[in-house]
Amino acid sequence: MFLGRVVGTVWSTVKWPKAAGLKLLIVRPYRLGDLAPGEKPTAAGERPSEPVDDLVVCADALDAGAGDDVVVAFGHAARVALSQTLAPGQKPEVPIDAAVVAVVDRVSVAHGQL
């Protein structure tokens, strides 16, 4: 899983039938420099405060919106989360590999831990 901020929405008219009606969000992952500005990664080529990671498109059944901080799960865990919300008791057979699993209330970051 990763922590990220919702920065947009994706509309799609052609979707696999089992994914029809699913809301798709664009999420930008937080990096260490975003969470703890004093903690600079030292690996060569890292620019901590810029969005160096790819944006992630993920399904959302928790009604998150732009500006929300969310936790996104990948793989089978993403499909389990969606099936719990959309089709309880059924096998998680949706063609989705990333989903919002939590809309974050609060994040604590311990400074000086690196």
Added chain:
Amino acid sequence: MRGTVVGQVWATRQAAGLDGRKLVLVAARDVDGRATGRVVVAIDTLEAADGQDVTVAFGSGARNVLRAGPDNRDLLCDAAVAALVEGAG
């Protein structure tokens, strides 16, 4: 993945499978022990404190941390703290 716990995440609006789970932020370290900048969210059942060096398992390995398989595909878990690290060389 090897990393260090740098924080915690709380949410009330979440998928049912996460209820009661403690979610920690883990900053990844590279082979030389330096922070890479990447941060993951992992389920923590080992009571890892801030600053604790840990290993994080992903995928089915993460589910096995919560409940040994093979019948654990109902779990909502793709990352879990698998070990508290005391030293690395």
